[in-house]
Amino acid sequence: MTVSRAKQRQAESKINQVTQMAQTFTKPLGGWIATFQEAIGMxxxxxxxxxxxxxxxxYSSIQNEQAGTISLNQLDKMAEAMGGKLVYAIIPREGQVEEIVMAQARKKARRIIQRTRAHMALEEQTEGLRSQEEMVEELAGEIAREMPRDFWK
Incomplete structure (x- = not known):
């Protein structure tokens, strides 16, 4: 395994771990500043x-957080002043990191296979081919493992 692939695996693991933890909480209605402030009685x-x-x-910072316009730096300062710390993450909307990678790999594989099948049809070479979805899944797995430079294009 290459160093970059090992680093990617470590990052995937970290994101998936945080994703599981994040599923247990949601942003409170009044925002985190007001909720933490209430919890500690400040x-x-x-x-x-x-x-x-x-x-x-x-008050402006609390309103900005509720509006989604507060900066991470400002939120961090507020947390520190209350004896807390800011924790943030970017996680998949649904599922795990691997699912995002495989979805992109499938898109890429579909484009490749559709283009290939079109050329084969022109040359009348489509007889005996496996189903398009079988081919997409196989190629997507290879693409996801390889992750070429143009993967996200």
Whole structure:
């Protein structure tokens, strides 16, 4: 196994592990700042004092988080001021990393096989071919293992 493939496997494993953990929680209705603040019993004035900002600035950050416009840096500062830490991840919407890779490999394999079958049909060489889906699955597996440079094109 190549070094890049080993690194990819380690990254896949990490993402899949985080994906399983992330399925147990969802963003609270009021956002994480307000929820953590409530959990530890810290008032907005106390948080503002720790951050060295105005109360309005804290309220703005809470609103920005709810609107999805807060920066990771700002969210990290808020967490630190409350004695917490920011944790974030990019995970698959559904399933595991391998499923994303295989879906892309299948797209690529379908294009290759459709093009090949079209050429074979022109030359009247289609008799005895396996089904297109069987061929797609076989080729997709090879493509996913190899991951050529143009994989995501």
């Amino acid at each position: 008032s907005v004035p106390a948080l503002a004092e720790r951050l060295g900002v105005s109360r309005n600035s804290v």
